Amino acid sequence: MHDAFLPDFCRKPTLILGCGNTLFGDDGFGCELVDYLERNYPIPETVCLLDVGTGVRKLLFTLCLSPARPERLLVLDALDVDRAPGEILEINPAEIPSIKLDDFSLHQIPTSNLLRELETHCGVEVRVLACQSGPLPGEVRPGLSAAVRAALPSSAAWVAREYFNNGLTPSGGTVERRESSPA
Amino acid sequence: MPKTIVIQPVTRIEGHAKITIRLDDAGEVETARVNVIELRGFERFCIGRPVEDMPRITPRICGVCPWSHHLAAAKATDAVFGVTPPPAGRKLRELANSIAYMEEHILHFYFLAGADFLLGPDADYSVRNVIGILQAAPEIATRVVKVRHACARMLEILAGKAIHPQAAVPGGFSKPLLPEERDRLRPMADEALELAKFTMAFAKENVFAKYLDVVKSLGVITTGFLGTVADDGALNLYDGKLRLMAPDGTYEDFTYDNYTDFIAEHVEPWSYVKFPYAKKWGAFSMDLDKPNGIYRANTLARINVCDHIPTPLAQAELLEFRSAFGRPAQLTLLYHWARLIELLFNAENAVRLLADDEITSTETRVKVTPRAARGVGCVEAPRGTLIHDYTTDENGLLTNVNLIVGTTHNSAPINMSVTQAAKSLIHKGKYDQGVLNRVEMAMRAYDPCLSCATHALNGKLAVRLDIFDSEGKLLDSLAN
Numbered sequence: 001m002h003d004a005f006l007p008d009f010c011r012k013p014t015l016i017l018g019c020g021n022t023l024f025g026d027d028g029f030g031c032e033l034v035d036y037l038e039r040n041y042p043i044p045e046t047v048c049l050l051d052v053g054t055g056v057r058k059l060l061f062t063l064c065l066s067p068a069r070p071e072r073l074l075v076l077d078a079l080d081v082d083r084a085p086g087e088i089l090e091i092n093p094a095e096i097p098s099i100k101l102d103d104f105s106l107h108q109i110p111t112s113n114l115l116r117e118l119e120t121h122c123g124v125e126v127r128v129l130a131c132q133s134g135p136l137p138g139e140v141r142p143g144l145s146a147a148v149r150a151a152l153p154s155s156a157a158w159v160a161r162e163y164f165n166n167g168l169t170p171s172g173g174t175v176e177r178r179e180s181s182p183a
Numbered sequence: 184m185p186k187t188i189v190i191q192p193v194t195r196i197e198g199h200a201k202i203t204i205r206l207d208d209a210g211e212v213e214t215a216r217v218n219v220i221e222l223r224g225f226e227r228f229c230i231g232r233p234v235e236d237m238p239r240i241t242p243r244i245c246g247v248c249p250w251s252h253h254l255a256a257a258k259a260t261d262a263v264f265g266v267t268p269p270p271a272g273r274k275l276r277e278l279a280n281s282i283a284y285m286e287e288h289i290l291h292f293y294f295l296a297g298a299d300f301l302l303g304p305d306a307d308y309s310v311r312n313v314i315g316i317l318q319a320a321p322e323i324a325t326r327v328v329k330v331r332h333a334c335a336r337m338l339e340i341l342a343g344k345a346i347h348p349q350a351a352v353p354g355g356f357s358k359p360l361l362p363e364e365r366d367r368l369r370p371m372a373d374e375a376l377e378l379a380k381f382t383m384a385f386a387k388e389n390v391f392a393k394y395l396d397v398v399k400s401l402g403v404i405t406t407g408f409l410g411t412v413a414d415d416g417a418l419n420l421y422d423g424k425l426r427l428m429a430p431d432g433t434y435e436d437f438t439y440d441n442y443t444d445f446i447a448e449h450v451e452p453w454s455y456v457k458f459p460y461a462k463k464w465g466a467f468s469m470d471l472d473k474p475n476g477i478y479r480a481n482t483l484a485r486i487n488v489c490d491h492i493p494t495p496l497a498q499a500e501l502l503e504f505r506s507a508f509g510r511p512a513q514l515t516l517l518y519h520w521a522r523l524i525e526l527l528f529n530a531e532n533a534v535r536l537l538a539d540d541e542i543t544s545t546e547t548r549v550k551v552t553p554r555a556a557r558g559v560g561c562v563e564a565p566r567g568t569l570i571h572d573y574t575t576d577e578n579g580l581l582t583n584v585n586l587i588v589g590t591t592h593n594s595a596p597i598n599m600s601v602t603q604a605a606k607s608l609i610h611k612g613k614y615d616q617g618v619l620n621r622v623e624m625a626m627r628a629y630d631p632c633l634s635c636a637t638h639a640l641n642g643k644l645a646v647r648l649d650i651f652d653s654e655g656k657l658l659d660s661l662a663n
Binding site: 004005006007008009010021022023050051052053054055056057058059061062065066067138139140141142 | 224225227228240242243244245246247249286290294324325327328329331332333335336339344345346347367370371374
């Protein structure tokens with residue numbers, strides 16, 4: 001592979017993706033968290049931090065097929081997992097609710113999705129930091145709810161501690177780790 | 184007993200959709216309808232916002248073709264402000280458009296529609312996907328991935344980011360292209376051109392020739408076409424005038440801001456999506472035997488409406504295509520062939536633009552001043568003509584917004600092609616997975632992107648087929 005042809009998201013050891021649609025309320029959590037990180041933390045050279053919004057599928061698709069990939073991938077997204085709005089938790093990619101799978105696939109992989117493909121077959125460490133969203137609006141309405149917005153600082157602190165490795169000792173940032181469901 | 188077959192969602196198209204096929208008592212297809220769920224409230228949300236925000240907001244509508252929305256919005260704001268970007272600004276926008284096109288067309292041919300052709304429409308669903316392609320043709324896949332990388336990298340260099348771009352601004356392009364950046368882009372464009380040439384030759388020898396019988400029979404309908412041409416009638420995907428061609432090949436040209444004189448929007452009670460039609464051709468009808476007002480957009484339409492293509496290799500392919508299929512060509516699966524001609528054009532166009540010294544000029548934008556005005560911006564998105572229509576008050580705040588997205592133009596033809604395919608393939612209530620995939624193929628030829636029109640989070644991954652009796656009782660259910 002001609003290294004000059006590689007986009008940043010393939011060449012850096014750590015890739016952090018903020019996903020969601022900022023036009024639909026709390027669905028924009030991942031994008032807003034990327035913005036918060038960019039404004040409040042120095043981003044290490046080894047990290048590619050991207051607000052990929054609703055375009056995550058194309059990027060993951062390219063990543064799956066690429067001979068060069070990051071070693072670690074963190075996905076930031078809003079999910080509905082029956083918690084209180086604003087609650088942050090780390091979930092196993094295998095636990096992504098089926099209603100969200102289409103956000104990560106291009107409908108090509110019938111029994112899996114691109115995140116699982118990356119983890120299982122491509123050797124990439126995949127983690128998902130999820131925020132429980134409030135009810136999503138039926139029509140275009142940007143802006144996070146108060147509960148989800150309040151989760152941004154602690155979520156950012158967790159990301160910095162886990163991925164930036166820059167000596168920061170932020171307050172908060174405790175995240176529950178859910179155990180994987182049995183296959 | 185009448186049955187209803189539901190295919191939901193259609194696999195390997197962008198966004199979510201549902202095909203419902205209703206059979207009559209004899210097991211013949213009574214109706215076939217493609218349903219999508221519309222994104223609601225976007226136009227209303229925009230009212231009162233500064234118009235210069237639109238190039239930043241509209242890429243958020245859709246992660247599939249954000250560049251098209253970005254550029255259409257930038258052009259509409261140019262029109263609202265009454266300015267023309269400097270040559271370098273225009274060329275940088277056009278270059279970005281061509282690169283985004285290449286990324287999309289490569290994805291579609293090799294990985295979305297490709298599985299149907301490279302592995303065969305009757306191949307088992309478990310291998311009829313991108314992983315199956317990788318295993319069947321690893322050398323080609325590697326080459327394709329390299330150019331997809333290059334396209335993403337080119338957009339990063341050109342605009343700072345490939346996804347949700349912000350580089351095009353009212354009055355031009357925010358970031359001049361440095362000479363050293365151009366030097367980095369040129370070998371990538373050359374590589375893309377080599378892949379485009381290979382793909383065209385490969386497809387003609389190994390794909391289109393093999394499936395010509397399917398091409399000639401599946402989803403065939405007769406319609407008019409809509410696309411953009413330059414003043415001299417040349418294919419142009421970034422700028423020009425709109426050309427609406429009737430089924431007999433006659434056409435009318437008009438400027439963007441006059442589109443409402445030629446295009447009206449029909450509403451069907453069973454669908455949220457609008458059905459644009461040619462209002463001068465009479466009342467809207469999707470009757471397969473006697474359609475009226477129906478036109479198509481996207482690749483085949485653009486290849487049909489243009490008089491010529493201004494790059495040599497694509498022009499040669501156009502002549503060969505027309506020699507084989509005439510003008511206008513009507514066979515639905517020729518969308519794939521036309522898509523590859525466009526891939527070649529865009530690769531040649533990227534190489535041409537990067538060879539132009541003017542593209543590195545530092546004069547990439549002009550100053551704009553708010554005013555009360557209406558502005559219509561239009562680009563050819565990979566999936567069809569994209570229209571952004573804005574009106575502002577004297578402070579430059581939006582008072583009206585109307586968008587017609589590429590796939591929407593094809594609402595009626597998609598329904599007609601799916602109906603035609605279903606009627607020709609399902610008889611006496613008999614169907615299997617291969618038949619149903621061919622019905623989907625008729626829809627996929629249009630490369631429909633429904634993300635602009637959908638925000639449903641309830642889509643499931645696999646295709647599911649449910650068969651109901653006339654009373655709504657589930658008789659059968661098949662899943663991939």
